[in-house]
Amino acid sequence: QVQLVESGGGLVQAGVSLSLSCAASGGTFSLYNMGWFRQAPGKEREFVAAISRTGSVTEYADSVKGRFTISRDNAKNTVYLHMNSLKPEDTAVYFCARGRTFGIDTSEFHYAYWGQGTQVTVSS
Numbered sequence: 447q448v449q450l451v452e453s454g455g456g457l458v459q460a461g462v463s464l465s466l467s468c469a470a471s472g473g474t475f476s477l478y479n480m481g482w483f484r485q486a487p488g489k490e491r492e493f494v495a496a497i498s499r500t501g502s503v504t505e506y507a508d509s510v511k512g513r514f515t516i517s518r519d520n521a522k523n524t525v526y527l528h529m530n531s532l533k534p535e536d537t538a539v540y541f542c543a544r545g546r547t548f549g550i551d552t553s554e555f556h557y558a559y560w561g562q563g564t565q566v567t568v569s570s
Contacts, residue, residue, distance in 0.1 A: 448472040448559040450542050455564030459535055466527040468542030468561055476500075476520040481525045481544040481557055484538035484566075493552045495527060496545065503550050510536075532568045539563040 450525045452467040466482070481496040504516050512530075518525040526543055528549035543557035551557065 448544060450544065450559055450561035452540065452561045452564040455540060455566045457529060457567045458566055458570065459533060460532060460570050462532055463472075463528065463530045464532060464566065465529065466540055466542075468525045468527075470523045470525070470544065471560070472563045473544070475523040477547050479547075479550050480516075480518060480525040481543050481545055481551065482516060483543060483554060483557075484536075485563075486535075486538040489538075490542070493554065494540070495511050496550050496552060497525065498550045498554060499547070503513070503551050505552055507552075529566075532566075534568050534570045537566060537568050539565050 450469045452468045477524050479498050482494040483491050484494050485491040493507050497516045501518050513531045515528045541563045542561045544559040545551045545557050
């Protein structure tokens with residue numbers, strides 16, 4: 447049974463940094479690419495970042511490129527999202543998800559397992 451548990455969200459002021467973690471259990475973590483998505487109030491869930499199985503390839507949404515960094519530690523079965531220079535428009539529930547065993551995916555349709563999400567609120 448695959449479980450993904452996000453942590454690290456909170457209420458912060460604009461301009462600061464925040465790091466999210468997602469701990470995975472069940473299955474072999476290192477076999478799958480991983481992704482982060484977010485959903486703001488009244489909006490559809492959107493892609494944020496993705497990372498390949500080994501961490502050698504990453505992909506970012508244009509809105510976070512240069513500010514957010516995705517990484518993973520396969521020994522700890524954990525994927526991270528480090529967010530710099532946060533903006534009020536980054537306010538959302540952030541979800542981690544497990545993708546496929548090949549490539550790197552930006553579409554949520556390729557992600558079979560999802561965490562419950564963690565709230566990030568950025569005040570101006």
